[in-house]
Amino acid sequence: MxxxxxxELSQPGKRCVELPESDLPELxxxxxxSEQLRDEPPGLPRVTEPEIARHFAHLATKNFNVDANFYPLxxxxxxxxxxxxxxxxxxxxxxxxxxxxxxEHVQGAMRLMHELECWLAEIxxxxxxxxxxxxxAAGEFTALRVFRACHESRGDARARVIVPDTAHxxxxxxxxxxxxxSTNIASNERGRIDLDEIADALDEDVAALMLTNPNTLGLFExxxxxxxxxxxxxxxxxxxxxxNLNAIMGYARPGEMGFDAVHxxxxxxxxxxxxxxxxxxxxxxxxxxxxxxLPIPRLVERExxxxxDRDRPQSxxxxxxxxxxFLVLVRAWAYILAMGAxxxxxxxxxxxxxxxxxMRALEGRWELPYPGPCMHEFVLSAxxxxxxxxxxxxxxAKRLLDFGIHPPTMYFPIIVDEALMxxxxxxxxxxxxxxxxxxxxxxxxxxxxDPERLSxxxxxxxxxxxxxxKAARDLILRWSEDS
Amino acid sequence: MGYLPHSEQERRRMLDALGIGSMDELFAExxxxxxxxxxxxLPEPLTEPELVERARKLGAQNRSLDExxxxxGGGIYDRFIPAIVRSVVSRPEFVTPYTPYQPEASxxxxxxxxxxxxxxxxxxxxxxxxxxxxxxxxGLGEAILMAASATKRERALISAAAPPAARRTARTYCEAxxxxxxxxSFLDDSGATDLEALATALADDVACVCLQxxxxxxxxxxxxxxxxxxxxxxxLMIAGVEPVSLALLKPPGEYGADIALGEGQALGLPPGxxxxxxxxxxxxxxxxxxxxxxxxxxxxxxxxxxxxCLTLQTREQHIRRARATSNICTNEGLCALAACVYMAALGPxxxxxxxxxxxxxxxxLRDLIADSDGVATPRFSGDFLNxxxxxxxxxxxxxxxxxxxxxxxxxxxxDRDYEALSDCLLLAATECRSREQIEGLVEAGGL
Numbered sequence: 001m002x003x004x005x006x007x008e009l010s011q012p013g014k015r016c017v018e019l020p021e022s023d024l025p026e027l028x029x030x031x032x033x034s035e036q037l038r039d040e041p042p043g044l045p046r047v048t049e050p051e052i053a054r055h056f057a058h059l060a061t062k063n064f065n066v067d068a069n070f071y072p073l074x075x076x077x078x079x080x081x082x083x084x085x086x087x088x089x090x091x092x093x094x095x096x097x098x099x100x101x102x103x104e105h106v107q108g109a110m111r112l113m114h115e116l117e118c119w120l121a122e123i124x125x126x127x128x129x130x131x132x133x134x135x136x137a138a139g140e141f142t143a144l145r146v147f148r149a150c151h152e153s154r155g156d157a158r159a160r161v162i163v164p165d166t167a168h169x170x171x172x173x174x175x176x177x178x179x180x181x182s183t184n185i186a187s188n189e190r191g192r193i194d195l196d197e198i199a200d201a202l203d204e205d206v207a208a209l210m211l212t213n214p215n216t217l218g219l220f221e222x223x224x225x226x227x228x229x230x231x232x233x234x235x236x237x238x239x240x241x242x243x244n245l246n247a248i249m250g251y252a253r254p255g256e257m258g259f260d261a262v263h264x265x266x267x268x269x270x271x272x273x274x275x276x277x278x279x280x281x282x283x284x285x286x287x288x289x290x291x292x293x294l295p296i297p298r299l300v301e302r303e304x305x306x307x308x309d310r311d312r313p314q315s316x317x318x319x320x321x322x323x324x325x326f327l328v329l330v331r332a333w334a335y336i337l338a339m340g341a342x343x344x345x346x347x348x349x350x351x352x353x354x355x356x357x358x359m360r361a362l363e364g365r366w367e368l369p370y371p372g373p374c375m376h377e378f379v380l381s382a383x384x385x386x387x388x389x390x391x392x393x394x395x396x397a398k399r400l401l402d403f404g405i406h407p408p409t410m411y412f413p414i415i416v417d418e419a420l421m422x423x424x425x426x427x428x429x430x431x432x433x434x435x436x437x438x439x440x441x442x443x444x445x446x447x448x449x450d451p452e453r454l455s456x457x458x459x460x461x462x463x464x465x466x467x468x469x470k471a472a473r474d475l476i477l478r479w480s481e482d483s
Numbered sequence: 484m485g486y487l488p489h490s491e492q493e494r495r496r497m498l499d500a501l502g503i504g505s506m507d508e509l510f511a512e513x514x515x516x517x518x519x520x521x522x523x524x525l526p527e528p529l530t531e532p533e534l535v536e537r538a539r540k541l542g543a544q545n546r547s548l549d550e551x552x553x554x555x556g557g558g559i560y561d562r563f564i565p566a567i568v569r570s571v572v573s574r575p576e577f578v579t580p581y582t583p584y585q586p587e588a589s590x591x592x593x594x595x596x597x598x599x600x601x602x603x604x605x606x607x608x609x610x611x612x613x614x615x616x617x618x619x620x621x622g623l624g625e626a627i628l629m630a631a632s633a634t635k636r637e638r639a640l641i642s643a644a645a646p647p648a649a650r651r652t653a654r655t656y657c658e659a660x661x662x663x664x665x666x667x668s669f670l671d672d673s674g675a676t677d678l679e680a681l682a683t684a685l686a687d688d689v690a691c692v693c694l695q696x697x698x699x700x701x702x703x704x705x706x707x708x709x710x711x712x713x714x715x716x717x718x719l720m721i722a723g724v725e726p727v728s729l730a731l732l733k734p735p736g737e738y739g740a741d742i743a744l745g746e747g748q749a750l751g752l753p754p755g756x757x758x759x760x761x762x763x764x765x766x767x768x769x770x771x772x773x774x775x776x777x778x779x780x781x782x783x784x785x786x787x788x789x790x791x792c793l794t795l796q797t798r799e800q801h802i803r804r805a806r807a808t809s810n811i812c813t814n815e816g817l818c819a820l821a822a823c824v825y826m827a828a829l830g831p832x833x834x835x836x837x838x839x840x841x842x843x844x845x846x847x848l849r850d851l852i853a854d855s856d857g858v859a860t861p862r863f864s865g866d867f868l869n870x871x872x873x874x875x876x877x878x879x880x881x882x883x884x885x886x887x888x889x890x891x892x893x894x895x896x897x898d899r900d901y902e903a904l905s906d907c908l909l910l911a912a913t914e915c916r917s918r919e920q921i922e923g924l925v926e927a928g929g930l
Binding site (some may be wrong): 002003005006007014015016017018019022023024025026027031032033035036037038041042043044045046047049052053056059060061062063064065066067068069071073076078080081082084086087088090091092093094095096097098099100101102104105106107108109111112119122123125134135136137138140141144145148163168169170172173174175176177178179181182219220222224225248249250251252253256257271273274275276277278279280295310316317318319320321322323324325326327328330334336337338339340341342343344345346347349350352353354356357360361373375397398401406407412426427428429430456458461462463464465466467468470471472474475476477478479480 | 506514547567573574601604608648730756780781782783786802805806813829830834847868883884
């Protein structure tokens with residue numbers, strides 16, 4: 001059933017919230033020049049509270065979500081979001097803090113951020129952490145900006161950043177944003193970065209190389225130390241996209257792999273909820289050499305008190321209005337405290353166990369272009385099925401929705417045709433994993449016995465397959481009476 | 484560990500299925516030389532009751548706006564949040580989904596974002612809005628880059644009376660991309676941007692002019708005149724807006740803004756120590772294909788039924804990679820949802836009452852300060868809404884601290900960002916303040 005928009009529910013004379021009468025003097029006429037005032041009130045809906053509650057309750061039924069559904073969404077780490085973290089972050093002790101409050105009255109919040117910085121530094125094996133970047137891509141930009149500032153401080157401006165073809169699209173986009181040119185390099189037949197390709201691409205104009213480890217095929221870049229050495233030899237920096245940190249906590253640390261900087265997605269590895277597309281957080285950890293260039297203000301401890309240090313002449317400046325997505329940081333802080341080192345290590349090993357368990361169960365029936373063992377994710381291909389039946393990865397993805405399962409990441413990484421990238425995470429039970437295997441095997445059967453089932457899917461969701469081409473062609477981006 | 488569902492027996496079964504003996508064997512691919520030799524040094528894990536207690540104790544070292552009566556401004560405001568907002572944005576069906584790339588599984592989030600975009604268009608009178616950016620500061624950076632791309636020019640002019648955090652952040656954003664940012668001064672008496680200085684600075688290499696309405700000092704700007712100057716030089720006009728004020732003030736779409744952006748925290752988000760915030764972002768239709776961020780469009784499903792989906796994705800990084808309009812890959816979805824519910828809960832009349840009540844409170848406060856012979860005097864003569872600058876005797880920083888001791892939060896002091904205003908601080912009043920609190924502030928500070 002389509003749910004009317006709030007605008008269609010709107011009726012003159014209705015309202016939800018009323019304000020108390022003020023006993024202060026009315027504003028004098030002419031308090032503001034009349035030409036500064038708007039003629040018509042904004043066309044916001046006029047609705048009552050029960051109608052708002054019902055509207056959003058209806059919309060809520062039309063969403064898949066991690067509480068209710070399995071999301072084997074590669075490189076997105078859709079793990080369960082613990083409820084205690086939500087409750088803590090909602091407390092007025094944190095949520096009702098004003099960022100302009102003098103330091104001595106927000107020592108709890110500053111201490112929390114300081115602790116989180118120290119713990120992330122420990123987990124990542126790099127000494128300095130900045131929490132300000134509000135998302136993963138923002139973290140990438142921050143780190144690249146830090147590289148740029150460091151090179152420029154030595155009078156060594158550079159023009160290029162090397163990005164492997166398996167990288168997430170934000171990597172090359174962040175490179176451009178930072179004023180660099182992105183140089184693409186191909187992976188080898190083992191799904192890893194090719195050392196010869198790097199050697200050919202490297203020269204003293206290279207500011208950095210960006211590497212996701214484990215990579216987006218779910219494979220550990222086994223040559224990582226050699227790669228770091230090669231880049232460092234020409235004076236470049238090595239950047240770790242930490243999107244896949246969930247695979248290695250307690251087993252390996254980016255700092256010990258030769259990385260100069262890494263960003264982590266707290267909304268992936270550290271269990272903060274995705275919120276249907278944010279808010280996230282993308283803290284950045286760097287070497288001591290790069291620390292002076294991190295965004296301001298920096299948290300420092302002085303005489304037992306945490307203070308903001310803004311006097312950092314080499315800093316790249318600010319990257320956010322205040323200190324980043326603080327209430328997301330609170331949740332990650334709570335998660336680390338609940339897990340401890342052993343728990344985080346166990347999270348990684350269960351994540352890797354789950355991925356290998358699924359991969360082994362599916363690889364006979366599904367094409368696995370890069371054989372494992374894998375880390376926390378793996379990539380299947382529907383290419384051979386496409387050749388036989390014409391069905392595409394998207395058809396399987398949409399059919400999964402009929403079983404209440406969110407599709408894997410599709411058509412990524414781009415080096416695999418008809419890719420389905422699967423990351424189960426550690427918070428899924430064996431029962432869920434076995435059911436997923438059962439459904440995936442059934443889909444492979446359906447491709448032969450009943451292909452229309454797949455091409456017509458989904459049929460059990462609130463709407464059928466959505467015409468995205470029409471949306472881009474007709475471009476209706478707001479409600480209006482006549483659209 | 485209660486967040487991990489496997490029992491030891493289940494782990495054993497799974498390892499057996501893989502034909503390996505131990506969990507550590509799963510990590511055999513990691514070369515010896517990069518394998519962690521020791522566990523990270525972290526605190527011992529806490530049970531849930533211990534965790535809640537630890538958070539409560541640490542939180543007790545903060546003084547929240549439950550304790551401090553807030554007269555602080557500078558972009559983050561203490562506004563009343565109706566219970567329905569928190570109720571909707573706490574639902575796991577909105578808190579825990581992924582970005583709505585799979586429209587069939589995300590119609591709830593998508594329709595809510597479509598409604599949000601419509602409300603932002605209504606508020607700003609702009610043609611199109613995206614599904615939000617991180618905050619106003621990064622939004623300004625994005626807007627300038629967008630203007631540079633639209634005009635193929637590389638200079639941006641920003642009023643020095645625009646919020647300092649946004650100016651600083653825009654610099655971090657733009658300078659790496661080769662865009663230079665120059666500031667236009669403000670008038671010492673009114674506190675408004677010096678339009679003569681703006682006219683002088685404008686030239687045929689300027690991509691955009693950026694002003695905030697009301698500006699950082701709370702002063703009302705002549706946005707239409709600034710837009711005209713910008714357009715005469717074929718530069719774009721970027722308007723920073725405060726969303727609640729738009730219930731009263733002429734919206735950017737009516738004074739010729741090409742891009743409008745603003746901090747949406749006032750629309751139903753708690754101050755949250757400055758994050759997460761909400762970057763409102765809207766523009767003229769002609770610019771939509773270079774607008775950053777996610778956008779929801781209306782379409783239909785295979786049966787011809789109404790359906791929503793993300794659209795214009797060919798601008799985005801996962802398709803365009805290095806040639807994307809921006810590296811942005813997320814929005815502040817849940818914050819935009821809060822704003823959507825807030826705007827519905829207030830409606831046009833409620834939002835106007837909120838804006839008017841804030842203005843009434845702030846004008847009363849300013850009148851009291853002007854009429855008393857305390858340490859503070861209003862600094863600027865320009866019209867204002869709910870925020871204004873006062874000059875004080877003695878250190879404004881010290882005054883902020885003294886007020887805290889009395890249970891009031893004022894500020895921020897302006898010395899950090901304005902040398903010429905080193906004896907000044909901001910004061911703001913929202914609809915939440917009462918006569919008693921306003922008079923209490925003046926008395927406590929000897930203002």
